[in-house]
Amino acid sequence: MEHTNNTLTVNETTYRALREKILFGEMLPGRAFTLRGLAETLGVSPTPVRETVRRLTAERALSLKDNRRVSIPDMTAKRFQEIRHARLILEPELATLAMINIDSKIINKLIDIDKKTDTALFEGDLEGYMRGNYDFHFTIYRLAHNKVLLSLVESLWLQFGPYMRLVYNRLGTDSLDDQHRVATKALEDNDCIGFKNAIMEDLQQGMTFIGASKTLL
Amino acid sequence: MEHTNNTLTVNETTYRALREKILFGEMLPGRAFTLRGLAETLGVSPTPVRETVRRLTAERALSLKDNRRVSIPDMTAKRFQEIRHARLILEPELATLAMINIDSKIINKLIDIDKKTDTALFEGDLEGYMRGNYDFHFTIYRLAHNKVLLSLVESLWLQFGPYMRLVYNRLGTDSLDDQHRVATKALEDNDCIGFKNAIMEDLQQGMTFIGASKTLL
DNA sequence: AGCCACAAAATGTGATCACAAAATATGGTT
């Protein structure tokens, strides 16, 4: 499917770079970006940037405002609840599907990711925390071996990602406690219901935390 | 969000044209398309076509093969089941959400769409049938007023669309009977469970029908 | 200062260009 050639196209590099910026909060809502500006930042011509922006717009990660500028789509309380709703439908499902493919080796990997995530949280390294949290969830989700559901969930993360950072910036990260450990514990006990519940709890907790910042939504 | 100007950009026209082709089976799997070829067909330069292809690739409606040609993504039995699974999770949910916004006027509209769909089916007008079926479902889904879920479901329809046509071409359309009437009946009775079940039955029936053609998957 | 008309700069869009890589066509050899 993808280019087997190991040299990535400029297009692909640009896409990944922008995607990361969005997902881990380097690209905040409100600001208006220009294609030429992004192109210069990334050191490429406007062409691959335009294509990347179209691509990310299709994934609902970016929007083209009528004043022909690129930005993170506006969040409303309603849209936020829609994303939360969709996540609650899809992610526990994906987690459950993944479970049969999770062995002790994977569990250790997850515990390791979680430790690093906690460290980042403790040290106030926000980006590290967000990356760790992403890794934890998608290490699980990828093991469901279900590309269709996975790509739907990826789109959802791209949609709330920028707001996660924004809120954490304001409220700090202290009040977050960690459902990941509950999840790994359930995996060790092969407790399917417990695992699914932990994922749901984690999700609910995170979204409630973001949603608490009424001023933004 | 979109251009308020009523003159659509070439980009948007191109996107809509290609999207329709995919959704209603004018673009069949297996064939390899070139950007310049598509551009000439649509009477535009390669530029907007490239951007459209990126966009539709992000929606999983097209794929860029490693021989750098555009095509409908290959279908496998596994992927087909994944799509079916995702549809069964999301579409009944969307239908249920829509129900409170469906009044008698909408019900009549749905009955009307269904009649036209039946006529098309009877006359062997395959594209008419597919368009009618799409209209029926998305007239309902849009009334859920949930853009997040809606865009996820749209991506799913783009993924199985091309194969629907392909199979109908081979097996004919005779064996399809109509769950849409069951659905509208349930709406008239304000029977929530019955409506949800009818949507699920319709979906299952359609997907089973496509999936029956083992040779394709 | 605040406001408005107007000029200058910047932007998105679509087409085109240049080039390397891939696909296809060609022709000679067995």
Next chain:
DNA sequence: AACCATATTTTGTGATCACATTTTGTGGCT
């Protein structure tokens, strides 16, 4: 005829160009 090396054409990619539209900057007026 079947095969393979080579030449030709086609293709995707990234950059650039041209232009209409929008944004931004400027200076005069109240």
